[in-house]
Amino acid sequence: MHRLFFMLCILSLCSGALAGPDTLRIQGSNTLGAALLPALVRGLLEARGLQDIQTFTPAPGEQLITAHEPNGSPLRFAIAAHGSSTGFDGLLSGQADLAASSRPISDLERARLAPLGDLTSFAAEHVIAIDGVAVIVHPDNPLRQLTTQQLAQVFSGEIDDWRVLGGRGPIHVLARDDRSGTWETFRDQVLSPYGSRLSSHALRLESSEQLSDRVSADRQAIGFIGLASVRKARALAIVDGASQPMAPTVSLIATQDYPLSRRLYLYSAPTRPSPWADALIAFAQSEAGQGIVASQGFVAQTVKAMSVPTSPDMPLLYRQLARDALRLSVSFRFAEGSATLDNKALADVVRVQDYLDRHGLLQKKTTLVGFGDAKDDPARAVLLSRLRAMAVRRELVKAGVVLRDIQGLGAQLPVATNEVDEGRIKNRRVEVWINP
Numbered sequence: 001m002h003r004l005f006f007m008l009c010i011l012s013l014c015s016g017a018l019a020g021p022d023t024l025r026i027q028g029s030n031t032l033g034a035a036l037l038p039a040l041v042r043g044l045l046e047a048r049g050l051q052d053i054q055t056f057t058p059a060p061g062e063q064l065i066t067a068h069e070p071n072g073s074p075l076r077f078a079i080a081a082h083g084s085s086t087g088f089d090g091l092l093s094g095q096a097d098l099a100a101s102s103r104p105i106s107d108l109e110r111a112r113l114a115p116l117g118d119l120t121s122f123a124a125e126h127v128i129a130i131d132g133v134a135v136i137v138h139p140d141n142p143l144r145q146l147t148t149q150q151l152a153q154v155f156s157g158e159i160d161d162w163r164v165l166g167g168r169g170p171i172h173v174l175a176r177d178d179r180s181g182t183w184e185t186f187r188d189q190v191l192s193p194y195g196s197r198l199s200s201h202a203l204r205l206e207s208s209e210q211l212s213d214r215v216s217a218d219r220q221a222i223g224f225i226g227l228a229s230v231r232k233a234r235a236l237a238i239v240d241g242a243s244q245p246m247a248p249t250v251s252l253i254a255t256q257d258y259p260l261s262r263r264l265y266l267y268s269a270p271t272r273p274s275p276w277a278d279a280l281i282a283f284a285q286s287e288a289g290q291g292i293v294a295s296q297g298f299v300a301q302t303v304k305a306m307s308v309p310t311s312p313d314m315p316l317l318y319r320q321l322a323r324d325a326l327r328l329s330v331s332f333r334f335a336e337g338s339a340t341l342d343n344k345a346l347a348d349v350v351r352v353q354d355y356l357d358r359h360g361l362l363q364k365k366t367t368l369v370g371f372g373d374a375k376d377d378p379a380r381a382v383l384l385s386r387l388r389a390m391a392v393r394r395e396l397v398k399a400g401v402v403l404r405d406i407q408g409l410g411a412q413l414p415v416a417t418n419e420v421d422e423g424r425i426k427n428r429r430v431e432v433w434i435n436p
Helices: 004-019 036-047 084-093 108-113 148-156 181-194 208-216 252-255 274-287 285-295 316-324 345-359 378-399 423-429
Strands: 023-026 051-058 061-066 072-081 097-102 125-137 145-147 174-177 204-205 223-228 238-239 259-269 326-332 363-371 402-408 431-436
Touching: 004 125, 023 084, 023 174, 036 051, 036 274, 036 285, 051 084, 051 238, 061 363, 084 097, 084 181, 084 285, 097 274, 125 181, 125 208, 125 252, 125 285, 125 345, 145 148, 145 431, 148 174, 148 181, 148 238, 148 285, 174 181, 174 208, 181 423, 204 208, 204 223, 259 274, 274 285, 316 363, 326 345, 345 378, 363 378, 378 402, 378 431
Parallel strands: 023 072, 023 097, 145 238, 174 204, 174 223, 363 402
Antiparallel strands: 051 061, 061 072, 097 259, 125 223, 125 259, 326 431, 363 431
């Protein structure tokens, strides 16, 4: 009888927590919603000194985090992680205050959500972490790297046996489901550039963790997931066009040089302001929030200095920089079809200025190096790459930074193929180097 009474009390408490209006509703990406967003919400509540923080799982892929303000008012943060596209649907229907997405908003979604304001504006689009889509195989698989073209052939079913690639046995293809931003990133960066479609024999899964566990238990399997979900599987190095083989390491993902790197977003509706949505976004981008990002297996946007090994294929100027200076873990990129810095780059200006200020490097200690995509006239490619570096210079000068040098290296050292728009956009970048 006492045990039954105790269980009834527990059920009563849980039902009370699960009832009532939500303080903040987040819908969208499983990559963000499975662990990162709940951790950030709890971090925000703890930073505000709130007590009695509890987490419930009312349904698969959903979490409810509750707490109480000092005056006793209940707080409820509802997170539904069923795929990036569901986040934009939730914003449009008014069922979500924030859309979590593991890929940028599409042109169609932007048009549909236009009544809510411009969701590509700096006020609405917020990068909270960097991630890499890791292509994973069983730990016993002898392969160490694949090109993006080979990946397209494997996932489309054109190559269906590991023997073609140096392995052994039939290939078992696993992929995320259609609502997943991870799937859309892989489709857009690997399959679409080669005119390929996912094999009809691919096993589709909603959960990255479930997919990773399946691959690590199947010697013939291959799949793709976010970096934080690699678990016991092994990630392959990727070659895109003329780039060097790149593994999904923290440094290569932080600079977004890794071919399948991506940004993780929160989108807010400018016409429907929410104080708690603003608070979560600000906390996620703070030093404490980025610490949580890193602890959850993603790549933080915290600026760091790193050494770059020299290699004979580097231009002489670049070898000198690599020998004498350190590269910051930031690469400035631009809005598509524009010389204007994109939203992440604008936020990175503040991060770089803060880093340089804290380390006494504001005065003539910084070199900007611009890169671009290939042009028929190499001199034009060099000119455009230098102009991109000068665009970054203008923003840094506004922030009080005095540059040491500006260089443009044109189409040298590509990080992606120049055969498709997505690759050309990635190659149009500006690196930051410091002379301590």
